[in-house]
Amino acid sequence: xxxxxxxxxxxxxxxxxxxxxxxxxxxxxxxxxxxxxxxxxxxxxxxxxxxxxxxxxxxxxxxxxxxxxxxxxxxxxxxxxxxxxxxxxxxxxxxxxxxxxxxxxxxxxxxxxxxxxxxxxxxxxxxxxxxxxxxxxxxxxxxxxxxxxxxxxxxxxxxxxxxxxxxxxxxxxxxxxxxxxxxxxxxxxxxxxxxxxxxxxxxxxxxxxxxxxxxxxxxxxxxxxxxxxxxxxxxxxxxxxxxxxxxxxxxxxxxxxxxxxxxxxxxxxxxxxxxxxxxxxxxxxxxxxxxxxxxxxxxxxxxxxxxxxxxxxxxxxxxxxxxxxxxxxxxxxxxxxxxxxxx
Amino acid sequence: xxxxxxxxxxxxxxxxxxxxxxxxxxxxxxxxxxxxxxxxxxxxxxxxxxxxxxxxxxxxxxxxxxxxxxxxxxxxxxxxxxxxxxxxxxxxxxxxxxxxxxxxxxxxxxxxxxxxxxxxxxxxxxxxxxxxxxxxxxxxxxxxxxxxxxxxxxxxxxxxxxxxxxxxxxxxxxxxxxxxxxxxxxxxxxxxxxxxxxxxxxxxxxxxxxxxxxxxxxxxxxxxxxxxxxxxxxxxxxxxxxxxxxxxxxxxxxxxxxxxxxxx
Numbered sequence: 001x002x003x004x005x006x007x008x009x010x011x012x013x014x015x016x017x018x019x020x021x022x023x024x025x026x027x028x029x030x031x032x033x034x035x036x037x038x039x040x041x042x043x044x045x046x047x048x049x050x051x052x053x054x055x056x057x058x059x060x061x062x063x064x065x066x067x068x069x070x071x072x073x074x075x076x077x078x079x080x081x082x083x084x085x086x087x088x089x090x091x092x093x094x095x096x097x098x099x100x101x102x103x104x105x106x107x108x109x110x111x112x113x114x115x116x117x118x119x120x121x122x123x124x125x126x127x128x129x130x131x132x133x134x135x136x137x138x139x140x141x142x143x144x145x146x147x148x149x150x151x152x153x154x155x156x157x158x159x160x161x162x163x164x165x166x167x168x169x170x171x172x173x174x175x176x177x178x179x180x181x182x183x184x185x186x187x188x189x190x191x192x193x194x195x196x197x198x199x200x201x202x203x204x205x206x207x208x209x210x211x212x213x214x215x216x217x218x219x220x221x222x223x224x225x226x227x228x229x230x231x232x233x234x235x236x237x238x239x240x241x242x243x244x245x246x247x248x249x250x251x252x253x254x255x256x257x258x259x260x261x262x263x264x265x266x267x268x269x270x271x272x273x274x275x276x277x278x279x280x281x282x283x284x285x286x287x288x289x290x291x292x293x294x295x296x297x298x299x300x301x302x303x304x305x306x307x308x309x310x311x312x313x314x315x316x317x318x319x320x321x322x323x324x325x326x327x328x329x330x331x332x333x334x335x336x337x338x339x340x341x342x343x
Numbered sequence: 344x345x346x347x348x349x350x351x352x353x354x355x356x357x358x359x360x361x362x363x364x365x366x367x368x369x370x371x372x373x374x375x376x377x378x379x380x381x382x383x384x385x386x387x388x389x390x391x392x393x394x395x396x397x398x399x400x401x402x403x404x405x406x407x408x409x410x411x412x413x414x415x416x417x418x419x420x421x422x423x424x425x426x427x428x429x430x431x432x433x434x435x436x437x438x439x440x441x442x443x444x445x446x447x448x449x450x451x452x453x454x455x456x457x458x459x460x461x462x463x464x465x466x467x468x469x470x471x472x473x474x475x476x477x478x479x480x481x482x483x484x485x486x487x488x489x490x491x492x493x494x495x496x497x498x499x500x501x502x503x504x505x506x507x508x509x510x511x512x513x514x515x516x517x518x519x520x521x522x523x524x525x526x527x528x529x530x531x532x533x534x535x536x537x538x539x540x541x542x543x544x545x546x547x548x549x550x551x552x553x554x555x556x557x558x559x560x561x562x563x564x565x566x567x568x569x570x571x572x573x574x575x576x577x578x579x580x581x582x583x584x585x586x587x588x589x590x591x592x593x594x595x596x597x598x599x600x601x602x603x604x605x606x607x
Contacts, residue, residue: 210467215465219455231428289446343495
């Protein structure tokens with residue numbers, strides 16, 4: 001740009017700015033599409049029930065649990081961009097948060113619990129990487145198997161018992177990381193967990209676009225042979241995305257237990273489909289090489305608001321799944337306008 | 344004209360000694376010794392399946408050799424891989440161009456070798472400007488694309504331009520061109536030749552792999568002929584009067600191969 005610009009000429013300058021904007025829009029079209037879709041959907045819900053959707057507390061109630069999905073969708077966008085998939089995250093959430101809840105329940109320091117959970121998450125992510133990257137199993141099948149295997153392991157260990165940790169309420173770490181749900185009803189605030197999830201998303205966006213790790217993830221997912229020829233350690237990059245997902249799942253699990261004060265043997269189970277849908281609804285295509293972390297967060301938000309919207313619109317809970325499906329398919333059709341895979 | 348033994352090998356940029364590589368029970372490279380001196384253009388020729396591409400991928404670190412030594416400027420290097428090869432000053436323009444089509448031109452130029460700080464944060468602005476400068480250097484003046492355009496929007500010749508620009512950018516001591524003129528127009532082919540001349544004038548070395556004997560004859564200082572995983576002939580250009588003579592040698596080699604096959 002700068003090199004070719006002739007001196008003076010306000011018009012020329014303005015045109016360059018315009019083309020920069022156009023370029024920005026083109027480069028971020030997938031995230032823009034999902035954001036517009038979220039806005040349109042919320043407008044639709046607001047028209048259906050203005051009372052509910054003009055109140056901040058509606059949004060706040062979604063923001064209490066939405067962060068759990070955000071910690072998952074960010075690393076999963078890396079996984080899908082790298083041309084892989086990880087379906088084991090619900091059970092990794094369960095097992096990592098089991099470590100956290102057990103340590104807190106036994107009177108351990110919550111910080112130790114957090115570190116333990118992160119280690120469990122990272123180790124399970126690494127285990128996935130061994131199966132997929134080293135042994136060469138299909139990521140789809142291997143991580144699906146891991147999901148069942150780890151959930152089974154949880155069931156064998158706890159035999160159906162849950163762990164309640166009410167003692168965490170009032171601790172420094174708890175009030176730093178989450179807000180007491182009873183307290184938030186009193187004041188108009190964004191729950192702390194949402195701020196942490198936003199910070200995590202920002203970190204993810206930065207890593208994805210500006211850090212050599214994220215850029216290599218793009219190259220590996222786009223064309224692994226080329227990436228290897230250019231000296232990128234393809235296996236290392238693939239391993240790192242699985243470990244990253246394990247860490248994200250651990251964070252999701254820690255927050256889930258902190259928000260609910262209870263660890264259940266099913267913790268994480270319900271996240272599989274909504275989070276998975278969020279990745280693709282957000283604008284990351286399934287074929288690898290491109291994607292959007294910000295869009296992924298928007299995608300999970302879309303999914304999170306569907307249930308609230310359906311109930312608020314006066315429909316019964318029986319409609320929820322129907323609208324899940326409808327909205328997911330509609331948003332994917334919109335993403336289709338951003339073009340197929342370029343070769 | 345038969346295989347010449349050079350006793351002094353210390354001036355080689357890179358040397359392969361008795362390197363082998365097999366895939367299953369196919370000996371793609373079957374004991375090849377081969378080196379490149381500074382400033383020379385080596386034409387690597389041979390029929391399909393002679394082992395040219397495998398040899399190149401050993402040189403560039405994509406395939407680890409099964410046995411043999413790799414010596415860079417007199418020192419043996421162990422655990423040879425693509426990153427080490429690039430660190431040693433070898434840039435390869437692969438036949439498949441080694442591009443990631445959905446990524447921007449800038450990202451492709453710096454693939455595997457990003458300009459970044461010590462925390463791994465990429466200097467996006469610097470990369471963009473360097474890519475822009477490089478595109479002008481190699482004569483990309485199109486307004487249709489810029490360094491932020493995805494490579495998928497480029498033509499075959501333009502993609503080859505990006506692959507070559509990348510090799511040029513890192514100021515390599517040795518540039519390997521694997522079938523660089525395949526699927527290029529006459530004008531684009533001429534550009535590639537101009538590029539080879541340019542690189543040699545700067546005292547860099549080139550390995551040029553081609554099917555077209557006339558192209559290779561015009562461009563190379565020395566010829567290395569492969570057949571079924573072995574070096575069957577090396578010759579300086581002074582020893583070969585014309586492309587036709589080189590072609591004749593190639594035909595002899597092919598006939599010998601047929602004769603041997605017939606005996607079996």
